Amino acid sequence: MDSHEHIFSLLFLSLILLFTGADASGQHLNFRPTKLFVFGDSYVDTGNHGRQVSFSWKDPYGITFPGKPSGRFSDGRVLTDFIAKYLGVKSPVPYKLRRSMAQHLKYGMNFAYGGTGVFDTSTPAPNMTNQIDLFQQLIKDKAYTAADLSYSVALVSVAGNDYSHYINQNGSAEGFPSFIASVVNEMASNLKRIHELGVKKLAVSGLQPLGCLPANTAPSTFRRCNDSSNVLVAFHNSLLTQAVSKLNQQTKDQSTFVLLDLYNSFMSVLAHPSTHNIQNQFQPCCVGVSSGYSCGDVDDNNFKKYNVCDDPKSAFFWDLAHPTQAGWHAVYNKLQTTNVLQQLVVQN
Template sequence: MELKMISTHLCCLFILLISISLGGYYQYQVQASSSASSPKQLFVFGDSYADTGNLRKSLAKSWKDPYGTTFPGKPSGRFSDGRVLSDYIAHSLGFRSPFPYTWMQLAGSDKLRAGMNFAYGGSGVFDTYANLPNMTTQIDFFENLIETSVYTKHDIHSSLVLVCLSGNDYGAYISKGGNIEDIVKFIPSVIVQLVANLRHISRLGASKVVVTTLPPLGCLPNITRPSSYKKCNATDNMIADYHNLLLQQAVAGLNNMLKSTSYFVMDFYRSFTAVLDSRQDSLGDLKFQSLLKPCCIGVSSEYSCGSVDDNGKKLYTVCSDPRSAFFWDDVHPTEAGWRAVYALFRSSLQEFLRSS
């Protein structure tokens, strides 16, 4: 069956469904905001693109070498050599990265003032892998902290909320036997659940919510490996493009319903593509020598970044300078990659925060 034809029919179905739903290593060079309209806290929901350490050390490779070599100099639970998206957003707003929810009992009240990060690597809007808290559960954690007065309605209203979804629902769907035609039919249900989550966050008092689109999935190293990291996969990119189209329509509908600009779409597809096409960041001082090939790579296809044998021998290699590569491992950008991606959004995000 032609994917284009499937997309056309399902787009009409989605519009009906959604209408119902609507009823360190180098210095930061992204300037921190000094605007009076800047949020006082950041609350984060989502997956590994925003997770700063919620996965337990026994479960996640992000707590093992060589993750964290750029920042903070050792593994910290981030799926990168250093900082990730949520770190850059927090810094640009002028405060420290919000503390991971899993470890909140170890945080004093001063560390909770910047907000909290509920994102878990590998999670989605639905259940994905190994009993990870899906996005609904993450929001329930948040709601419980409001009910127990850890945070107040005023805190939430004056905050920025980041909702990051990068494709784990689709990866889990494929791993359970789904094919391309099945995924195209599955996409609207993912968007409907995501919209339900966005509305739940707003009901808790959030006035400014950023939600990310999918990156070009066909350009991730785990997809480009068969072409020796030379060519993106058009079919996977089409899946991401269709998801993003429905998400953009949904967010426009939410803003129209609320008669405000409460939701902002951070377009990963456009920003990843722009950086990969230009081979550099928009600030002009980072140039990527390696685009689709990751900096940290398994010695063969059966191993990944961080793999070791029973004797602790490394089964991966790491490039000499992570700043020269856009991707760190099979699916995640380097700190430099995230810096380049976020630089494209900084001004539009500040404009969004100033809007009523």
């Protein structure tokens, strides 16, 4: 082979590698998911609750996107929508709407219900085990094939409802660490089960700084985080990091289970709000007119019992527990600065 032929051969090989996403060892570098399956709570729910039972279907929820209430616990898009965008797929259809929006099943499905936890909470909706049961039944019914699942990603959100339920049930402070351990152990079992059903990649959210949610900063007039709450969050996240690492060791691939560090993403935005065009970072945009009312409440005469800030785009929190679309966008941008999301599109 002369030098010209050799050069052309190298160019040809480079083009093959470029378009097949392979390296010289034959390993595929790019994983192109076509479906997103979502499990968890209000941080990822896009409309599974009934209109009569959830404030996520009431004004002013959804005023930024899609312009009316859509079952999202925000003024607009939530974490699910941003992860779907990153993966290049449409936000998956809520399980409750699967029959009326059957044409969207090809993008995956959202099984998340706001207010739920790993275990049962006061919200009468499927906990995470039950959500996975629904997913498994769809697989049995052949709604999704093994080939479908091999090109899918799961997003798993645990935003703290198990812990608020524990407190509301008068759980003891002494028993909190062991309860946190039981929550994380159950999460690990759930993640393993989703993977065993055929999902190739799983993104699980770490716990956000619960002490910085408006519900917990209200006593300081929305000025300071509650440090004692965040100590418990740190313990949860430490155990979860260990559990995810162990799961990856079992699958012999460090990018099968990916941990989304919501704690540091939230804290980074809250510590530097102006960088993200956010003002009064702890102040919720939508609040009840008094302690007896919440965002979305009306009285018996249908008069509003809440106030909405002038510019939701400049607020990080929408209500007492949930970020605005702008808040989620800022968190998503922080996640993008690490290589964590990139791991979701790398071939095992």
